[in-house]
Amino acid sequence: MRNIGATKFLIIIFIANIIESLLAPQLINFYLSIPVTFLIFSFAIFRSSKKLNPLLAFSCGLYVDLISSSPFGLNAGIFTIMSYAISIYANTFKLFSYIQICIFFGISTVFYVGFKNLIMNLENFSYLLLFVSFLINILLFLLLSMLRYYFPSMSIRYD
Amino acid sequence: MSRVVPTSGSKLLYFFFVCISGLFLYIDLNYKSFEGIKNFYQSFVISSKYLVNKATVEPIIFLYEVTKDKSDLINENKKLKLELDKSYISNFIISNDSKFFADDEAIKNFLKLNNIEEVFYLAKLQYFDAEMYLCCSKHRAFIQTYNSNNNHIGSPVVNQDGIIGQIIYGNSLSEVLLLTDIDHVLPVVSGDHFCNAKGSGKPETIICKYNNKLWQQKVAIGQNFYSSGMGGIYPKGILVGKVKEIREVEENFTEFEIHLISNPLASNIVGILESL
Numbered sequence: 001m002r003n004i005g006a007t008k009f010l011i012i013i014f015i016a017n018i019i020e021s022l023l024a025p026q027l028i029n030f031y032l033s034i035p036v037t038f039l040i041f042s043f044a045i046f047r048s049s050k051k052l053n054p055l056l057a058f059s060c061g062l063y064v065d066l067i068s069s070s071p072f073g074l075n076a077g078i079f080t081i082m083s084y085a086i087s088i089y090a091n092t093f094k095l096f097s098y099i100q101i102c103i104f105f106g107i108s109t110v111f112y113v114g115f116k117n118l119i120m121n122l123e124n125f126s127y128l129l130l131f132v133s134f135l136i137n138i139l140l141f142l143l144l145s146m147l148r149y150y151f152p153s154m155s156i157r158y159d
Numbered sequence: 160m161s162r163v164v165p166t167s168g169s170k171l172l173y174f175f176f177v178c179i180s181g182l183f184l185y186i187d188l189n190y191k192s193f194e195g196i197k198n199f200y201q202s203f204v205i206s207s208k209y210l211v212n213k214a215t216v217e218p219i220i221f222l223y224e225v226t227k228d229k230s231d232l233i234n235e236n237k238k239l240k241l242e243l244d245k246s247y248i249s250n251f252i253i254s255n256d257s258k259f260f261a262d263d264e265a266i267k268n269f270l271k272l273n274n275i276e277e278v279f280y281l282a283k284l285q286y287f288d289a290e291m292y293l294c295c296s297k298h299r300a301f302i303q304t305y306n307s308n309n310n311h312i313g314s315p316v317v318n319q320d321g322i323i324g325q326i327i328y329g330n331s332l333s334e335v336l337l338l339t340d341i342d343h344v345l346p347v348v349s350g351d352h353f354c355n356a357k358g359s360g361k362p363e364t365i366i367c368k369y370n371n372k373l374w375q376q377k378v379a380i381g382q383n384f385y386s387s388g389m390g391g392i393y394p395k396g397i398l399v400g401k402v403k404e405i406r407e408v409e410e411n412f413t414e415f416e417i418h419l420i421s422n423p424l425a426s427n428i429v430g431i432l433e434s435l
Contacts, residue, residue, distance in 0.1 A: 084173040091164065
């Protein structure tokens with residue numbers, strides 16, 4: 001994901017959106033939401049060593065809005081905010097442990113899911129969904145971060 | 160190299176894009192202004208799927224269908240052959256229905272009483288030692304039913320010509336004791352002449368031995384013998400065979416051979432009748 005090309009990134013986002021649309025109907029039965037597209041975008045931004053461009057985040061968000069049939073501006077806004085948050089804390093993350101980073105992304109996920117539900121699904125807004133998603137997503141990120149013990153090439157290197 | 164924290168200009172740019180996003184969201188939710196773009200994208204996706212499907216999946220399915228047609232035809236042919244064999248056996252049952260059952264009501268009552276959908280089960284010959292059949296005294300056949308897993312021990316087995324034997328052992332395969340096996344005894348009758356015909360150990364031949372002081376009626380060559388139903392296994396009145404040879408064996412005892420009308424080698428499809 002480090003400095004990935006724009007075309008490749010858009011294709012990855014497109015595939016992630018398909019996976020998310022397939023997973024969501026099953027996961028919602030367990031009061032769980034895993035926003036795969038958002039997480040992949042966040043991870044790409046997080047790992048990028050370049051200076052982040054707000055236009056890129058905004059455009060990417062609009063693209064996700066288009067392919068996921070969300071209201072225009074919803075993902076664009078959230079992606080821009082996420083990009084800004086990661087830029088602000090870019091150097092602070094170096095001081096964080098993996099668990100702190102996982103909690104940060106868990107909170108971001110809950111914020112994303114909650115905000116999306118507020119806009120698109122207010123009638124079925126559920127705190128239980130947010131709570132379960134928060135716990136499960138953090139657990140999932142911890143498990144993913146443990147992969148570096150088995151695949152050392154996946155570990156994050158700070159320049 | 161460490162990443163540069165957003166400058167005031169960048170922050171302003173972020174703020175600007177967040178505001179633009181908010182504006183887009185407001186416009187979309189209230190005025191549905193972007194419906195056209197969304198519909199265009201959706202129609203593009205659907206058209207692309209259709210074209211890709213036409214260009215890739217459908218030709219493959221077509222090729223598959225072409226190859227499958229041949230095997231379908233073979234299967235259809237097998238199915239028709241099976242149906243034909245089944246109809247032969249049905250014909251036998253129908254042409255002898257008055258022997259199996261007194262009348263139509265009796266058939267209905269019998270089927271209803273035993274929860275039976277058909278009067279016979281179709282079975283396929285799985286193993287038959289023709290060499291043993293032609294040379295020796297042990298005449299057995301092994302059959303397997305197509306649909307039913309019921310225990311058919313004691314049930315008569317018929318083919319399109321007539322009775323060929325009865326089931327004596329049943330598991331996954333059923334063992335049929337043929338009429339010509341030396342262990343088999345079939346009560347037969349012709350007019351008032353009753354006799355227990357034993358298997359001769361020779362193909363298509365059973366032997367009857369009787370006391371000619373007891374049964375004074377003469378038996379003639381070519382005389383028809385029918386099942387008497389006295390054994391409780393086979394239905395009464397089914398044509399079994401014709402007398403082909405008569406001989407005096409002991410004092411007061413006459414023996415005659417009956418040539419069976421049914422040949423177990425005639426067909427590899429047989430019917431198992433419900434025990435009557």
